[in-house]
Amino acid sequence: MKAIMIIMMTLVILAIGVVSLSALKSSSAKGKKQKISNFFLKTEIYKSNDKLTNTIMKLDYKDSTFSYQEKYILKPGDDVGYETESKGKFKMNHDTLIFYSEMPENAQLDFGTHELTDEEIAKNKFSYIYPIDEKVDDNQVKIYFDNIAEIQEYKAFTIIDHQLKPINIIERKELDESKLIKTKTSNFFLFHYLIIEMPKNNQLLIIGSRDESFLFDFNKIPYRSFHFYTRVYWGFMDLTGIKFQKNDKTLKRIQSADDKRYQSSGALNLDFIKQ
Numbered sequence: 001m002k003a004i005m006i007i008m009m010t011l012v013i014l015a016i017g018v019v020s021l022s023a024l025k026s027s028s029a030k031g032k033k034q035k036i037s038n039f040f041l042k043t044e045i046y047k048s049n050d051k052l053t054n055t056i057m058k059l060d061y062k063d064s065t066f067s068y069q070e071k072y073i074l075k076p077g078d079d080v081g082y083e084t085e086s087k088g089k090f091k092m093n094h095d096t097l098i099f100y101s102e103m104p105e106n107a108q109l110d111f112g113t114h115e116l117t118d119e120e121i122a123k124n125k126f127s128y129i130y131p132i133d134e135k136v137d138d139n140q141v142k143i144y145f146d147n148i149a150e151i152q153e154y155k156a157f158t159i160i161d162h163q164l165k166p167i168n169i170i171e172r173k174e175l176d177e178s179k180l181i182k183t184k185t186s187n188f189f190l191f192h193y194l195i196i197e198m199p200k201n202n203q204l205l206i207i208g209s210r211d212e213s214f215l216f217d218f219n220k221i222p223y224r225s226f227h228f229y230t231r232v233y234w235g236f237m238d239l240t241g242i243k244f245q246k247n248d249k250t251l252k253r254i255q256s257a258d259d260k261r262y263q264s265s266g267a268l269n270l271d272f273i274k275q
Helices: 002-041 118-124
Strands: 043-048 053-060 065-072 083-093 096-101 129-131 140-145 155-160 163-167 169-182 187-197 203-207 213-217 225-228 243-246 250-253 272-274
Touching: 118 129, 155 187
Parallel strands: 140 225
Antiparallel strands: 043 053, 043 272, 053 065, 065 083, 083 096, 096 243, 129 225, 140 187, 155 163, 155 203, 169 187, 203 213, 243 250, 250 272
């Protein structure tokens, strides 16, 4: 009888242990799940170590979006400053953060530059892209640039597997005579153009020698021949393909011999400190 009671007590203790262990595992799993859930809901803010600007990078893990704001800090005697921004999506590849900017909003280009009516912008979808009625091969795109563009310096790329890949520029031409394009209330001129191989993923980057980077997303652009105002990027930065190494406290830009963009930017190239 005594032996039976000892056996029963042992079984009860084992049962209690199993239940406790199960509860502990369940609690631990819930804790881990909650931590993962909180991670993907959080927002992180980083500030550049640059002393000449107030530069902030914001990462929102809820929808994998980023925003970038850079503002020059005016000093005594300065007449003008500058502000620039960027926004879009980011991806994480292990400890590497990769940016994919959006195209600029229409408001980035001053009305005095394009002078298009609201109806024209609604029809064209853009203030800084104006369709030109010309036939272009299906696998090509023809882009006219404004008069300040230095098209002889431009190179074309797409981005595949987070890397810049060169795209063939088929023709690069200065017009013998500028061509007048009339709009509803004003007009502009065509000066020069590039004919470029159409990237299969519809993502085209034009990169110049003066830190220019222009993104053309043909999932949004319904034209294969158009005029483009480079001035729209005066207050907007295309960070598509720019990479940072990320740890718990900092973001540090990863420099690449194949990507020379923004090498003179102190704000972008100095460490960003988590706030």
